[in-house]
Amino acid sequence: MPSHAAALRALLGDRVVTDPSVAAGFAADAYPQAAALTGEEFTVVRARSREDVVTTLRYAATHRVPVVPQGARTATTGAACALPGSIVLSTAAMTSVEIDPVERVAVVGPGVINTHLKAAAAAHGLAYPPDPASSSMCSIGGNVATNAGGLCCVKYGVTADYVRGLEVVLPGGEVMRTGRRTAKGVAGYDLTGLFVGSEGTLGVVTEAVLRLVPLGDPALTALAVFPTLTATMAGVAAMRAQRHTPSLVELLDGPSLEAIQDYGDYGFPRGAGGVLLVQSDRPGHAAQDVQEYATALTAAGATEVAVADDQAEADLLLEGRRVLNPALKVRGPRFIEDVCVPVGRLGELVTQVHAIGRRHGLEATCGGHAGDGNLHPCFFYDDADEASTAAARAAFDDLVRAAWTLGGTVTGEHGVGQQKVPWLAEELGEAEVARQRAVKALFDPLGIMNPGRGIA
């Protein structure tokens, strides 16, 4: 039994996992380069309430044990991987949902799955827009911890745009509240934004007050195939200029399309320069919008455009995008990028992805959220071959530098985790790193909250 399990069990009973084979299931998130820990190397607490979190953080402070807050383990950056000797504090079981249709807010526990919240809101004619690609699996606590984005951000923004207030348990067990439940409120500094995206390095979110919006219409889809990357980027620019902002503008480059077709026949042509998937959910106008998008995409150089008349067909057109992640996963080990650049520089970024892949002799794919400049290029490598692994690492580094040159950032929405720590200090600069460390020390003076993640 891990070192802290017995002591925690005395305090928390069956919230503490004592079976190492069960604990092993909490070892890693979806980070492809995650270290393989056994269930003996850390202690798992499955909190069911704020009080469980308080008890755990009080114990951790007293005994100076590192704590790894964990949601649904869908992070691709290692932010939620167990650390040797740590307490993994899972909030997955804290799944309360309260919808207030008059104030248009949801008050939720951190373990609520993103799509469950969407469904609960939809029952009141309301929507919670943020939709990471993993929305059917990822939890709101994790969404808040990473300031998760997703596919709809081009129209609806990111998680931070919907978090009105938080309840957070700080290291040592103090409960604090940030923000508000009212529509407006400016009494004192608003620390909400500091905690959103802080990746479990400052405290553990035990409740979130989230803003809801009226439900749009079911989204309809236009799918456009372009012969070249240049034409694809002209399509992105055309979508960016729409007065009625699409609710989704997703890019699949040529190699991504090949990977998807290798995985199954989703109807994509081989040898295309790129595909754009575009949606509208504008009440009463989705059909009209996607027709207009189709016209603009054709004018931009698309050689083939399909428009879905109903939601079933619209979902079908999106199917190919949905299988991108599994299709890439089966291809083998990869480094997943999450760079974000100004939308106007997107073409240069994709060109760089391909050039860097060629330079390092690696297969490279490039797809993602074209509408907001946030792509997820992948470099594939052979993890049994050190030279190939080193080449992939170098390619990752080259691409981050290319993104910086284009005015971008190392992470648009996945967060820093442990994967991007080496680049964070360089992106922020020395003075900012010092400032951010001072902010962290204010909340976590012992440095036990998710150490080594999220901060330089």
Next chain:
Amino acid sequence: MPSHAAALRALLGDRVVTDPSVAAGFAADAYPQAAALTGEEFTVVRARSREDVVTTLRYAATHRVPVVPQGARTATTGAACALPGSIVLSTAAMTSVEIDPVERVAVVGPGVINTHLKAAAAAHGLAYPPDPASSSMCSIGGNVATNAGGLCCVKYGVTADYVRGLEVVLPGGEVMRTGRRTAKGVAGYDLTGLFVGSEGTLGVVTEAVLRLVPLGDPALTALAVFPTLTATMAGVAAMRAQRHTPSLVELLDGPSLEAIQDYGDYGFPRGAGGVLLVQSDRPGHAAQDVQEYATALTAAGATEVAVADDQAEADLLLEGRRVLNPALKVRGPRFIEDVCVPVGRLGELVTQVHAIGRRHGLEATCGGHAGDGNLHPCFFYDDADEASTAAARAAFDDLVRAAWTLGGTVTGEHGVGQQKVPWLAEELGEAEVARQRAVKALFDPLGIMNPGRGIA
């Protein structure tokens, strides 16, 4: 000449005001209870660049001089009033505006007037939605400092929802950047939200990167007259339930209507229970929406509903709301409240305003942003009469406590300034006050940034 003027003049030349009669113009913002300082009691620097701000803050830190950052002086809370012996650092002359229509951002200096930014964005078919009632006079720096709201918040949110990043000069002269220019970005803690609403207590904003959205249609207006407060509140609830959220839902209670009619004939009936003004700017549907709003307002109990067919008429219907502030100003000394409660509790709040006014023998008016629960009740008093002044102070206190009981806050959008400091500590609680002071000390260890304002 004020004590620091000569030394600063050597560093900053004609940026430093040496004529006390000119300086006197910088003594106070729009706080009705502002102290009357002469132009001899403080030093005014009119910064034209980031470097001017750096030089001023470096001087202030070296000589431990309090600094009052100042925008367009439209604050109603005293946040921008000169302090004896202080340097008043005006950023009103920093008025650069750059619109990037591809990325849909504006990069602006803090002195830019809100409506000037709106006009610059509109030239590209874009909008900067936040619209304080003072939008034709107030500056973006002040909007950021207070997280200003306004009339459109019911649909478009507040200033914080549009600030993507900031350039801030910290005490001592260090220049820092927060946030990003890209649509997404989560590298490191985002300190942007900490500075938005910090009322000049942490540093001086020298540039803001603001998100723009596609321009709506010109807004059309429905105006509804209700016989009772209860019916008026039923109207608010009906507007809150609209799928196509109105872009404006403003309330004028009976006493506000009387005050407006006393100021000039704006066509309001005497003796009404309340008036609601509602707008839609939804592209292609504004006329349809306001007709639907009118039907819903009638169903809620409105005895008279006027609907504007065109923008000129729509503006005319809003005219009465626009003169509310001047109409109240001429009535004499008043305490201006800025409480915000859940929208569902708004009726109870207005009832309390009237009850508290009666209890203290004071004239009370209640109007404001009904759509988001943020009202600006006023208690009028005789400032030559100590008992009357004390009664007004007690009424203010009573109303804040009533708002708290209803789940609200002492300030929805005006900020704390110096007016609401006495209530802030009670609203936040002891632990939060200590935390906020520690945050302030991290950025302003000497405590010279706008001391006595914005923080408990």
